Amino acid sequence: MPGPRLKPFVEEVFREALSAVDPERSVRASLRLEGDILWVRGVPYRLLENSRLVLLAVGKAALGMAAGALARLGARVDRCVVVPKAEGIQSREFPGCRVIPGAHPIPDERSVEAGKALLKAVRGLTPDDLVLVLLSGGGSALAEVPRSPATLGDIVETTERLLRAGADIWLLNSVRRRLSALKGGRLAEAAAPARVVNLILSDVLGNPLSVIASGPTVPPEHIVTDLPRVLQHMGVWDELPERVRSLLVAPETTPQRFDNVLQSVVLADAAALVRAATEACRRRGLPAVTCGARFTGEAREFGRFWATLARSVREEHQPWIPPIAIVAGGELTVTVRGSGRGGRNTEMALAAAVALEGSERITVASLASDGDDGRSGAAGAVVDTVTTAVLRDRGIDPLRALHENDSATALAAADALVVTGLTGTNVNDLYLAIVE
Incomplete structure (x- = not known):
């Protein structure tokens, strides 16, 4: 037919345009390891003999981004966690990496496992260590750690209702950030005092870093204010779980220090x-x-x-x-x-x-x-x-x-x-x- x-x-x-935003090539072109210096888009970071290099890749482009980084950094990586979309997992090897496929667009237990693995990978680091974070769209659902008292079930129900109501990514991630122990800069907070560098493939128009994958390693921005009023206007507020509403009406508590986040680079976008x-x-x-x-x-x-x-x-x-x-x-x-x-x-x-x-x-x-x-x-x-x-x-x-x-x-x-x-x-x- x-x-x-x-x-x-x-x-x-379309195929040619996609090749221009290939995540593996984009990351590989951004990194160079020369002796004890890691160059990231022309910015040098010294790695001492005892410095640990932690590689975290989260999002729909996680596999390609991680492959690009490993091609440059190889055995110098001490810890590695890769969180791709489960349906996109490929038969490729990531030596020394823990690959945990998450769920999208609705998180599930695999997403929580991935979120906990990310937090575990940055525990116990020092100012001499470096965390290289490779973020891409979809990360908000692929990796999650619910913030008490919210449960995974609460986040699932909330996400489903917002998607059906036509919520855009700005609103959706503003809500999800409030329900998460990972998003809104909390992963960077957990990594402190280690240095954090972000390489980002943007799926959010205008490239607001706090919205891409809900910004786990950048300062949060209050882009959508008065969430209860907005959600009431959409007709979904009364349908949300009580634990979710309690977190959305409470004053937002966010990390206060981000002096360990040294660089954030958007590699490709719309x-x-x-x-x-x-x-x-x-x-x-x-x-x-x-x-x-x-x-x-x-x-x-x-x-x-x-x-x-x-x-x-x-x-x-x-x-x-x-x-x-x-x-x-x-x-x-x-x-x-x-x-x-x-x-x-x-x-x-x-x-x-x-x-x-x-x-x-x-x-x-x-x-x-x-x-x-x-x-x-x-x-x-x-x-x-x-x-x-x-x-x-x-x-x-x-x-x-x-x-x-x-x-x-x-x-x-x-x-x-x-x-x-x-x-x-x-x-x-x-x-x-x-x-x-």
Whole structure:
């Protein structure tokens, strides 16, 4: 069954863009060990003969980041804990490392085991020791230690309710930080007085360090204030467990000293992904422009906007402009109302397909850089101006599919899904509009 005509082209561009934000290469390029000096992005750290070097990698890109660090540091690493997503575990060796796959997006007992292992790895260190922390998106769920009186069950229930209500990552991690003995700088506090250096692959727009993986080794920021009021406005406050509400109304206690956190470097982010995709289009002879890398909002609303933008370019400027690609990045949310199968990217794409009806020669793509778009089983989808006609020919009502949050099921019938498997990186989502 043929899918959208330009789907192979989009998949090529996507693969090339992903290679530009490869976690293993990014970390390897950032580290250099020369004698007793570890260079991190040009900053030297002396390692004495008795200095311990602790390597911690947490997040969806943990495997690649850890591989990059071990390629540079090898046997010099004294302790190593790697916490990837369980479904992404690969048959690769990490000598001397404890690999503990966690759960995502909802933490489970494996996540708690991983969180406790991270805290154990930084116990008993001295000012001569160095903790190299490799953080990437997904770390908030993959590693967790509940803060008393909250339990793992409380955190699971809270996370599920917030996700279903369409909470963005800023709100979600502001809540999770209050429920955790690991997040909000508490891992850095546990490592003190050892030196802490962070290398980060950002999955949060704007790269706020305190939000990425809920900031276990950076100072917390009060980005979302008055959490009870915000959650009441969303209609979920009364549904949260009592122990959770007690922690959210209490004054927040956070570590007061971070003088042992010496460096935090963002290696790649959504902007890097967008730049790489733009260049990939140009190398293939398609002029391309960037349109920002911080788009947020409801997926179906953004899909309509993105399609309208593409239609405007075509209808108002043709035939005076050549074919062009519009490239952007961001991370959308879905307010779940139905019981269908989908994710933010497939929902965006299906909404765009509906909005493209009546136009011609426009292709839209919405793709998750980690290859994991919610419950869709895909990275996202590519649609064009005939996608909805294809769906109706197959007995599928695209508007009903949107209403039921069943975008992935519908788009699979049009061979519009892009299935990559887990990519090993995580820097938000890529949006393309190709106007011919």
